[in-house]
Amino acid sequence: MLDDLDRRILRHLQGNPSQSLPELADRLGLTTSRLSRKIDKLREGGILRGQRAVIDWQALGYAVEVSLRVTLDKTQSRAFDDFLEAARDIPEVIEIQTFLGQVDVRLSVIAKDMTHYQEIYRRRILTLPHIADIEALMHVARIKSDESLPI
Amino acid sequence: MLDDLDRRILRHLQGNPSQSLPELADRLGLTTSRLSRKIDKLREGGILRGQRAVIDWQALGYAVEVSLRVTLDKTQSRAFDDFLEAARDIPEVIEIQTFLGQVDVRLSVIAKDMTHYQEIYRRRILTLPHIADIEALMHVARIKSDESLPI
DNA sequence: GATGAAAAATCTGTGAC
DNA sequence: GTCACAGATTTTTCATC
Numbered sequence A, B: 001m002l003d004d005l006d007r008r009i010l011r012h013l014q015g016n017p018s019q020s021l022p023e024l025a026d027r028l029g030l031t032t033s034r035l036s037r038k039i040d041k042l043r044e045g046g047i048l049r050g051q052r053a054v055i056d057w058q059a060l061g062y063a064v065e066v067s068l069r070v071t072l073d074k075t076q077s078r079a080f081d082d083f084l085e086a087a088r089d090i091p092e093v094i095e096i097q098t099f100l101g102q103v104d105v106r107l108s109v110i111a112k113d114m115t116h117y118q119e120i121y122r123r124r125i126l127t128l129p130h131i132a133d134i135e136a137l138m139h140v141a142r143i144k145s146d147e148s149l150p151i
Numbered sequence C: 001g002a003t004g005a006a007a008a009a010t011c012t013g014t015g016a017c
Numbered sequence D: 001g002t003c004a005c006a007g008a009t010t011t012t013t014c015a016t017c
Helices: A004-015 A021-028 A032-044 A079-088 A114-125 B004-015 B021-028 B032-044 B079-088 B114-125
Strands: A048-055 A064-072 A093-100 A105-111 A131-145 B048-055 B064-072 B093-100 B105-111 B131-145
Touching (some): A004 A021, A021 A032, A048 B004, A064 A079, A064 A114, A079 B131, A131 B079, B004 B021, B004 B032, B064 B079, B064 B114
Antiparallel strands (some): A064 A131, A093 A105, A093 B131, B064 B131
16 A cells, blocks of 8 residues: 555655655655655545644743643543543643553643643643542653654 | 744644645735745744654554653663663654653654564563663553644 | 656745835 | 745646556
8 A cells, every 4th residue: 555655755754844846856766746646645545644833832932841640530431531621622731642551641731831830730730520640740851752753 | 022923823833734825824814925924033933943744654554552651770870871862763662751750761652563562562672771660551542742732 | 547748826935115 | 014026846737658
């Protein structure tokens, strides 16, 4: 379903997204039109979902990131749905993942500083429904972040 | 430093990534050139770091994601550096974060299926240097993922 | 059905107002 | 802050294999 050329194209799009088609075609030894059509196919197939602007939120003044592990009160059958729905609406929550196992959900929360974080934590996080337990880890750095998928 | 218009622009660039300048300008009620210059400023300010192709790795056949919490052997002063450097080179490791506290590093690993995951885990993860302890959580879903920063 | 070359449409960036 | 234009880029068309 995905040939070798597709893989090479994806790898390049991942690394240098903002290069032009002729430029990329040149590197890959293709004509521009062939490359253009290949990319169309990848988009149609849902593999290429488009481009996204990379925004440096540290430059925006967000200096603090905290990773929260949440365990939910499983006596309530709607616990998951309720919790996720409410968590999704908090703008400072930039990541939500769910798990199989002792921990139910992981959230990444960003804030301008520790005071701001405390405020978000008390007013928005602790008021989320069905929380049984929370464990927080202060984040130091993101070393790698999705830049290089194994294609 | 960042006016209201900037914020709206960033919000749009985040949400609807692959729209063209005239299209976006229309939505925001601006002329194309004004928008173009605004975006230039954001780039100069380091807030906009460029574009990235969004690739759907589930469509690529990666069905499994596992989150690993790693504790390092802190008797070795080079433990962090050695570990991070080696982990970064594993293509299936798509995220690396470091923390302050009892846990040192979190890795996200993707694999085609459980067999594939076992292979990566044994051959690549367990052979990383200075590991004192690992805890794994099977990932179920990414509910939210960086799409909507609080701008 | 896929490919290459070139025209047509569209987009981006810049300079004048 | 707007308008208009030149250069670049993407997309479509058409002939070909």
